[in-house]
Amino acid sequence: MKSKKDPPQGKGSVSRRGFIRGVGVSGGALGLVSTSVPAAAQGAGAMGPGPVPVTLRINGQTKNVTVEPRVTLLDALRNHLDMTGAKRVCDRGTCGACTVIMNGKVVYACSVLAVDAQGKDIQTIEGLGQGGRTHPVAAAFVRHDAQQCGYCTPGFVMAAKGLLDRNPNVRTEAEVEQALGGNLCRCGTYVGVRKAVLDAAREMKTRGGRNA
Amino acid sequence: MHAFEYASPATLQDALKLLGQQWGQADVLAGGTDLLSLMKDGVHTPRRVVNIKGIKELGGIQASGTSVRIGATVTLDELAESPVIRKSLPALRTAALGVTSPQIRNMGTVGGDLCQRPRCWYFRGGHGLLARDKNGQSLVPNGENKYHAILGNRGPAYFVSPSSLGPALVALGATIKLASTMGTREVEAARFFVTPASDTQRETALMPYEILTEVVVPIGMRNATYEVRQKQALDWPLAAAAVALKMKGTAVESARVVLGHVAPTPWPATQADQMLAGKTITGDVAEQAARAALADATPLSQNAYKVQLARVAVKRALLEAAKGRA
Known part of the structure; x- marks a missing residue:
């Protein structure tokens, strides 16, 4: 578990992120007490249940964290790396708000252990639009008002980017619907999302680059 | 989620040595799409998790003239996109695409689909696989049973098998291979799935010290x-x-x-x-x-x-x- 102090957030206030991190630490201590060595023979290469060093490659940068094996990629991103773009909603691989791209494929960050994400190329919403330019998918979401409360939006944008990376020739709403079948929007902004993704597909083809 | 020890062995033999003799000691991790939810809900509380995705021999799809061998860690996306599956086994392709989330298809595996636990909400809510109250009576017949069984439901099991690929594998007469430190055994798909008669049984023939390694599916039908x-x-x-x-x-x-x-x-x-x-x-x-x-x-x-x-x-x-x- 990360032990460094939270960065100052203002006049003596406790940040929400710092509070969550504190809860995580106490949960980890409880877990350690209640866990004993398995009856199975001790195997080579087993690690944990205490914190272990984990190296992640996120948006082209190497990040080191020390987390228990039970910590998901999503919680490592949000609670240990201050990358809060991927959202924790259902935490059961159902809603899609935590969608990231791992080795070129969309996955739910809540359903991947951080230790298991080592050695993979991870893209998160924070990696889009680097260099001050909005990514075409994100720009299309703005143009088509494809969000309301916005909490599902980073997941939708990453799922849409994953779709267009895999198939730049997307032309129909049916294709978009199938590709975004793993993402839910409780505000019901699907009409705008479908238009935005098709518009982004056209724009990216015209500009001739996935990250144009 | 309870804390656990984690291992990611490179060989099947190393992985098998890390498993326990009883359920609850160790769980096998492949795609993780079901296991992580089970652990978060406290339904599974393994003391060790053994990741098998790093074991090369558990991957890949190979066709011979009469059958197709599908490795346990092949993802549902790989299965659906495989040319030989598309050509000869559309029943499996349709079932894999029926998992209508690309995120799940990209992570979820063939072995995981067969070994996933039932979706019965009594089971997921901590009432056990047979969903009994403290007097031993099933909660299902007089409870919320709109998604439960309509066949094979004379008790004590009322849940439905959640596997997407299972029906096609049984229809096609597939064979499922299970490995342990004592060797490997082959089970007909129809015998892999089991209706538990007691709380100590599970819904598949897999034993706690075994790993499902591959599925062999005849072609030509x-x-x-x-x-x-x-x-x-x-x-x-x-x-x-x-x-x-x-x-x-x-x-x-x-x-x-x-x-x-x-x-x-x-x-x-x-x-x-x-x-x-x-x-x-x-x-x-x-x-x-x-x-x-x-x-x-x-x-x-x-x-x-x-x-x-x-x-x-x-x-x-x-x-x-x-x-x-x-």
């Missing part, structure tokens, strides 16, 4: 899967049917019809199989087969609607398979 769903987006089907047909000219020589999501196991509809032998499949014949398949259904208080959905699945799967090649 016309086959199809049809799933009836509440919504097109991510969810399990309400009812499904997979069919495999051996043809003689335009007539069916022999048929295997297997229902999904209606019983504690993929459910072989042998009355339909018998009815179809020697027939040419038309709309009327498919409908008669569908009626025969559900003739013995015993719906619970809230799920009689599933009988008709399952009939529709059988009819449409038969009509789809009858069009096919092979």
Whole structure:
């Protein structure tokens, strides 16, 4: 578990992120007490249940964290790396708000252990639009008002980017619907999302680059 | 989620040595799409998790002249996109694409689909696989049972098998390979799925010290899967049917019809199989087969609607398979 102090957030206030991190630490201590060595023979290469060093490659940068094996990629991103773009909603691989791209494929960050994400190329919403330019998918979401409360939006944008990376020739709403079948929007902004993704597909083809 | 020890061995032998002799000691991690949820809900509290994705021999799809071998860690996306599956085993491709979330298809594996635990909300809520109250009475028959079994439900199990690929594998006569430190054994898909008779049993033949390594599926039959769903987006089907047909000219020589999501196991509809032998499949014949398949259904208080959905699945799967090649 990360032990460094939270960065100052203002006049003596406790940040929400710092509070969550504190809860995580106490949960980890409880877990350690209640866990004993398995009856199975001790195997080579087993690690944990205490914190272990984990190296992640996120948006082209190497990040080191020390987390228990039970910590998901999503919680490592949000609670240990201050990358809060991927959202924790259902935490059961159902809603899609935590969608990231791992080795070129969309996955739910809540359903991947951080230790298991080592050695993979991870893209998160924070990696889009680097260099001050909005990514075409994100720009299309703005143009088509494809969000309301916005909490599902980073997941939708990453799922849409994953779709267009895999198939730049997307032309129909049916294709978009199938590709975004793993993402839910409780505000019901699907009409705008479908238009935005098709518009982004056209724009990216015209500009001739996935990250144009 | 309880804390656990984690290992990611590179060989099958190393992985097998890390498993326990009893359930609860160690869990096998592949895609993680079911296991992580089970652990977060406290339904599974393994002391060790053994990741098998790093074991090369558990991956890959290879075709011979008569069968296709599918490794346990092949993802549902790899399965659906495989040219040989597309050509010879459309029943498996349709079932894999029926997992209508790209995120799940990219992570979820063939072995995981077969070993995933039931979606029964009593089980997921901590009431055990047989969902009994403290007096030993099942909570299901008088409870919320609209997604529960309509066949094979005379008790004590009322959950439905959640596997998407199971019905097709049973219909096609696939073999499932299980490895332990003592060697490997092969189980017919139809015998891999088990209706538990007591709380100490599970819903598959897999033992706690075994790893499902691969599935071998015969080719050469016309086959199809049809799933009836509440919504097109991510969810399990309400009812499904997979069919495999051996043809003689335009007539069916022999048929295997297997229902999904209606019983504690993929459910072989042998009355339909018998009815179809020697027939040419038309709309009327498919409908008669569908009626025969559900003739013995015993719906619970809230799920009689599933009988008709399952009939529709059988009819449409038969009509789809009858069009096919092979």
